[in-house]
Amino acid sequence: MTAAEIRQSFFDFFKEKQHTIVPSASLMPQSPGLLFTNAGMNQFVPYFLGTEKAPYDPPRAADTQKCIRAGGKHNDLDDVGYDTYHHTMFEMLGNWSFGNYFKPEAIKWAWELVVERWGFPAERLYATVYRPGKGDPGMFDQEAWELWAELFRAKGLDPDVQIVDGNVKDNFWMMGETGPCGPCSELHVDLTPNGDTGGKLVNMDSDLCIEIWNLVFIQYNAEADGSFRDLPAKHVDTGMGFERACSIMQGTKNFTDFSQKPTNYATDVFQPLFRKIEELCGKKYHDIYPETLTRGAASDELEQAIAFRVIADHIRTLSFSIADGIIPGNAGRNYVLRRILRRAVRYGRKLGFSGSQTFLKDLVVTLVEQLGDIFPELIERRSVIEETLEREEKSFNETLDRGLEMFEREVTNNGAISGTFAFRLYDTYGFPIDLTELLCEERNVPLDKKTFKQLMEEQRERSRASRTSELVRAADIATDAVTEFVGFDQDDTEATVIENHLDDGHLLVITDKTTFFCEMGGQHGDQGIMRVNGKEYTIAGVQQLGAARAHLVPSDADVHVGDKVELILETERRRPIEAHHTATHMLHWALHEVVSKDAAQQGSLVTRKRLRFDFNSAPLTAEQIDQIEELVNEKISAKEPVSWLEVPHADVKSRSDIMQFFGDKYGDLVRVVQVGGEAQQLDGYSMELCGGTHVRNTEEIGIFKIKSEGAIASGVRRLEAACGESAWEFLRSEVAKDSEEDEKLRKRLDEANEKLKSIGLEPEDHPDFPRIMAGLLMGGGTFHQINTVIKKSREHVTTLNEAVIRADKKLKKAEAAHAAAHADEALEEKISEGSNFVFQIEASAALLQELLNGLKKKQFTKAAFFIVDDGSKLHLGAYAGSDAQAAGLQAGKLIQQLAPIAGGKGGGRPDTARGAAPQREKLAELAAEAEKALG
Incomplete structure (x- = not known):
């Protein structure tokens, strides 16, 4: 069978068993703890936890799930290409029961598909069952053993041989430290030529006996105290490696020839790609x-x-x-x-x-x-x-x-790669450290990994210190409670406590309704206070638990189930968040107007201080940024209404004028937020499906200012912007920074001009900093007036910086000319002597290259060693002409031999080499050793 036929055969089989065939979930995981969707069960977690009801009748499903294991706990990246069966991305075939069938059906159907329908030789199959060791959870899975034993006996096989006990590591599955868990039973296939290993290779990491299917029986709940209780509803979660199934079926000529070890890459899953690569590169693939x-x-x-x-x-x-x-x-x-x-x-x-x-x-x-x-x-x-x-x-x-x-x-x-240089390659130029390591290994060049790791950790610390995320971790709590959100229109409400839970130092209070928004969709969550029984508690945040919303208050708060509480938002926090959220919608609209209708959102963040918006596009020009700002601020000044309407998704999903995002899952009812137009009419100029909170009128946004625009990935741009008082703070700080930069540049230019005058060259002029409108930023003004202030100050700094650059170029040109003349004069005498020499001088580092170039131009055949002292360190150069090299002297080796005397290092080619050394006090010793080395 082809790969497509094998996949379809799996679907057809389970469709016969009344399973709903569901599409693969996105590789973007729903769980915040995952890098990628890495198992078939990921999309079904709410059904296992009981926070949602499975929407299938009967509650059974089958699918093929795209999975990636290339980072974090599950990482197969380094094995790819070197063995026959590891991949970063693979398909996992699975069948699922949500409180419906259990072990008898799962095991029977697995056997029926693999043995009876696909034809796997039963004698080459080994089933593993869970047998706990001392202190392990649960008990021996006698039921699974007996079910497998009956199937093996029917084929004339000994269950004691074909069924292998597995330990907690291999045969007990847990979602986390607590929560649903249970034993699992795997099918392994003996791929040795004779197929007579008797199960000795099972779970031994051999590619001649590989696991093909894992059946997980979710029957316990792991409690916080370490105990395990039976679940009221038991589930089945299975996963079969699609590429492995194809490998075995196709690689053994449908189980008739096991002389060659099957490989996933010899299947029609990969062969078409190999043919295309061959066509492109002109080389042949050999397995x-x-x-x-x-x-x-x-x-x-x-x-x-x-x-x-x-x-x-x-x-x-x-x-x-x-x-x-x-x-x-x-x-x-x-x-x-x-x-x-x-x-x-x-x-x-x-x-x-x-x-x-x-x-x-x-x-x-x-x-x-x-x-x-x-x-x-x-x-x-x-x-x-x-x-x-x-x-x-x-x-x-x-x-x-x-x-x-x-x-x-x-x-x-x-002659070596320092940790500082490796970090600069990585951090500034995007050159991967693993490639730097590989290059160093190939050339036998030392690499200071310790310093690199230290610099990386310092960067992470800076990043952590600057991060102001207010995310609350997902609590591991299952609940059937439902909380009504009334916070779109209310800042406070009375509610009834329906559940309490202690978790991670907080009391999580679940109420029947709330005004508090939970962080989601990029919008930061709310904070505020809870009043109950005459006391007041700070709500540090809110956490979504299924359909319920929990308020985080101090763990010792006197709050009990049944209490009536008053929930009051911190509006000083909520209002700026709402302003930034509505401005994000308006920014998205303006991008479509100015840049392209294809500028699709790739991510967003909305806080009380700023908004961040990621989108696919080429870099924006300064003119486009100006146009976007003008459009958004025009709409703000127009004091337009902002409204929202809940409608059936079927009514709007085909409307191109209502923004809907690829990959998002929507329910039957959706909420459309519109800016402009008539309320309830869905005729605004900006309309998006959105579950967040917003201002009621654009006037509440105040002012909109883009802070930065740049790349975060190839083809993906990021805009950061601020509204209201945060925008004013940014504008004032920008003018202040320009003023400070003006002072620094002015000082540098004055110093450069003094040097230019001293050598008879014309100084550079510079304009005065424009202060005529600086007061406007303190008193307010129109967006156009404010932008004029910013533009004038930035234009001035740019002009001043250009003057500094021109002055520096004049000085460097003069210094280079002086160095060249000095080099010619100094070398003439040494060259005429026609012997090896050591030359030391106090001068700029620029002189060193001129000295080396001078010997090359004059085709000097002997050897020379240069020491240029610039007042802060020693710059070293070595030269070896044809006669010197014939005598065994090489420039690169001279540098490597002599530079360490003064604490330095370097290297180069046999004819020329350079280095540097920090210990200027060792100059005399270095010169003496150089004389000896040159003979």
Whole structure:
């Protein structure tokens, strides 16, 4: 069977068993603790927890789930390409029961599909069942053992051989420290030529006996005190590796030939991609593996095969992720994706793809042809996938070439890679540290990893210190309670306490209704106070628990189920958040008006101090930013109404004028927020599906100012903006910064001008800082007036900075001319002597290169060693002409031998080399040793 037929056969089988075939969930996980959707059960967690009811009749489902395991706890990235079955992205076939059938049906149907329908040889199958050790949860899964035993006996096989006990690590599944859990039972396949291992390879990490299907029986709830109680509703959660199933069925010629070890890459899941890569690079794929070879010792042919496999695997991960709205970037899952793309590009170089050639986008068409029918998002988002891959690959090729050039220069000059330089390569130029490590290994060059790690940790600390997130972690609490949200129109309400829970140092108070918004959709949550029994408690935040909303108050608060409470918002916090949220909608509208209707939202954040909006686009011009600001502020000044209306999703899902976001899940009823137009008419100029809170009139926003615009990933831009008082604070700070910059630049220019005068050159003029409208920022004004202030101050700083640059260039040109003249004069005498020499001088570092160039121009055949003292450190240069090299002297080795005397380092080629040393007090000792070295 083909891969498509195997997948469809799975669907057909479970459809016969009354399962609803559901589409794969997005790779963007619903759980905040996951980087990517990494298992089939992720989308069904609410059904297992009981916070939502499964919408299927009967409550059974089957699917194929896109999964990525390339970061965090589950990370198979480094194994990809080197073995036969690990992938960053794979399909997991699964069937699910939500409180419906249990072990008998799950085990019977697994056997029926695998053995009776697909034809797996029963004697090559081994089932594992849970047997707890001392202190392990639960009890021996006798029921599962007996069910498997009956099936094996029916085939004339001994259950004591075919059923293998598994420990808590292999055969007991837990969602977390607490919550639903239970034993699992796996099917393993013996792939040895004779198939007679007797189960000895099960769970031994052998690729000759691999797990193909895992049946999880969720029957317990793990309590906080360490005990396990039976769940009232028991569930089944299964997962089968699709690529592994294809590998076994196709790689054994439908179970007739086990002489060759099956490999996922020999299936029609990957072969079409290999054919396309062959077409693009002109090389052939050979299905060979490292086996006992170390990675470094692998042959060129093997390295080429690994490159094919890595690229084929990674293009699947990249394409599916981008289709689900996960774009390569600089943090979290976006950075994992960027690493995967860069890894694919680097392996592409092994196949001959050059830095000027992009190839990843050319593989997308093959993937769409293969999987577009089962995953239609590939078809719908094909152009976005191709454009993103091309931009990101082109950008990384530039980074790679620039980084390689800088790396070579650093090695030439210093003979080693410092942690500081490696960090600068990574942080400033985006050059991956793992590539720096690889280059150092290949060239046997030392790398200071300790300093690099220290600098990375310092950067993380700075990032953590500057972060002002007010997220509350998701509490591990299941509840059937429902809380009505009345906060769209009310700042306070009376409510009744229906549940209390202690969690992580807070008392979580669930009420029947609330005015408090829970952080979601990028909007920060509310804070305020709770009044109850004559006492007042601070509400530090709110947490969504299924359909309920819990208020976080101090753990010792005197609040009990049944109490009547008063919930009062901190409006000083809510109002600015609402202003920034409505402004975000208006910004989105303005982007479509000014830039493109295709500028789609990629993420947002709304706080009381600012808003952040990510979107796909080319960089915005200054004129476009001005136009966007003008449009939004015009609408603010027009004092337009903001309203919202709850309507059936079916009524609006086809309307192109109402913003709806790809990948979002909507219920039957949706809330449309509109700016402008008539209330309840859905005729505003800005209309979006949104569950957040908003101002009632644009006048409440006050003023809108874009603070910054820049890239966060290839093809993805980020705008940050502020409204109201936060915008005023920003504007005042910008003028203050410009004023400070004016003083710094003025001082630098004055110093440079003094030096220019001293050598007879004309100084540079500079204008005065414009202060005529500075007072306007304190007293307010129109948006146009305020922008004029900002523009004038920035234009002035730019003009002043250009003057400083011109002055510096004049000085450097003069210094270079002086250094060149000095070098010619100093060398003439030494060259005429025709012997090796050591030369030391107090001068600018610029002189060193002129001295080395001078010897080259005059084709000096002997050796020379230069020490230039610039007053802060020693700059070292070595030269070895043809006669010197014939006598065994090499410039690079001279630097490496002598620089450490003064605490320095360096390196270079046999003819010329450079270095530097900080210990100026060792100059005499260094010069003496140089004389000895030159003989």
